[in-house]
Amino acid sequence: MRCLLLLVLLWSCQSLAAGFSQPVVIDGQLRSYQPTGAASEPWRICVLIPNAKDRYWWGVTWGLQQEAQRLGVRLGIYEAGGYDHPDVQVRQFDHCVAKGADGFLIAAINPSDLCSRIAVQQSAGRPVIDLINGLGCETLSSRSRVDFADMASATVTYLSKLSAGRPIRVGWLPGPVDAGWIKDAERGLHAALHGTAITLVHGGYGPLDRSRQAQLTRKLFKAEPKLDYVIGNAEAALFATELVGSAHSRTRVLSLYATDRVLQQIREGDLLAAPTDSPVAQARIALDLAVRGLKGEALPAIISPQVEMLDIRTLQRFDLQRLAPPGGYRMTTQELPN
Structure with a gap:
């Protein structure tokens, strides 16, 4: 009984690994993604998302929070209030820079608004990961997104x-x-x-x-x-x-x-x-990539879960943990810790 409980606890703590058992495309090659181990420092990662209105982003936020707990890093999560507020996202990026964020995950409102700022952070050795929406910047650490x-x-x-x-x-x-x-x-x-x-x-x-x-x-x-x-x-x-x-x-x-x-x-x-496009998995992969970058590891250019079409038939065998938070979860933003 004790062994069974230990296995259940181990599965709960490492649910990310199960989530990554799905095939992903890494730089054009179909492979299985293996998440990194715990962070060597409690790095502070800034996350920018467009809004909290669309429940798609609830799954993203939940995935980030779960992965941050597994890795032992701290998050600041900021939502701009909608796609009609690109100026807010720029100010949020500047806010994270001023607070000394160690890395950035950006689900961009506008593909190019942040590029000059991102280049500065990249040159200072801080990883910047394109999260889901698509950044048009030449200089990025990696991308976790589906086209x-x-x-x-x-x-x-x-x-x-x-x-x-x-x-x-x-x-x-x-x-x-x-x-x-x-x-x-x-x-x-x-x-x-x-x-x-x-x-x-x-x-x-x-x-x-x-x-x-x-x-x-x-x-x-x-x-x-x-x-x-x-x-x-x-x-x-x-x-x-x-x-x-x-x-x-x-x-x-x-x-x-x-x-x-x-x-x-x-x-x-x-x-x-x-x-x-398995948004929970994309979120977890993005944070994992940021931590790998802070560890000094070489990163792939892009990682993409495979697109799956869900209907009444295929939904029966789909792992919902790749897409949505558990029932009762409500998305919350959080300030980047000092």
């Missing part, structure tokens, strides 16, 4: 198989216009649409809050009431399922990415499918 072009492409491929080549009309509600990951998603979307019988109907850009996405979704359905499918960011997709249900519409809804609420709607049959 959202692959997310959009996986979604279009799923629809193409589902529709068996028949002509369909698909609404598109991506999110904020200037976000790097949206530009990547649209690049992958249009490439995947080439040669298909899918007609795309653009619903417009907007911040990732429920109010704005509800406006755009209503406008799209009013202009195009007989869409076959809608692909949207998580907030737009979730609101679209409400409109479809209330109008008894035959339109099916897909999300561009998965969150815990999206997964619940898939289970209940209200939302058809969503690709996942």
Whole structure:
């Protein structure tokens, strides 16, 4: 019994290792990522994320906090309040620099706003990791991210198989216009649409809050009431399922990415499918990379979990720890410790 308890405790303390058992692509090679051991010092890492409105970032924050505990490092976690506040993220970066952060994980609002500042920190030997959203800077320590072009492409491929080549009309509600990951998603979307019988109907850009996405979704359905499918960011997709249900519409809804609420709607049959980029795993890998950099290890250029399409069938075998926090978790920001 004592041995069994020890094994359970060991699994709990090292759940990250289990989370990394999934295949990842490291500099173009499909491999299994092995996390590093505990940090040699209680380094202080600054984390910048766009917002706390989108529950996608709740999973990211939970993954970071779990990994920080395993590694023995301390975090400052800052959210800018939305993709329409790039100036706030710049000020938060400067705040972390002033507090003497040892390293940085950046989920950028704007791909280039921080590049000159990042170069200064890199030259001083402080690792800077591109976390999820995509930084356009030449000088970075490493990247933990999935190309959202692959997310959009996986979604279009799923629809193409589902529709068996028949002509369909698909609404598109991506999110904020200037976000790097949206530009990547649209690049992958249009490439995947080439040669298909899918007609795309653009619903417009907007911040990732429920109010704005509800406006755009209503406008799209009013202009195009007989869409076959809608692909949207998580907030737009979730609101679209409400409109479809209330109008008894035959339109099916897909999300561009998965969150815990999206997964619940898939289970209940209200939302058809969503690709996942395993955001919890990306967060943990990013922090692990920062610690490796502080240890003086050579880092790969980029690590990417494989994109998986989740629907009612594939969700049954998917490890939810790679995507979402446990029930009852609420995202909190925290100041970088002195």
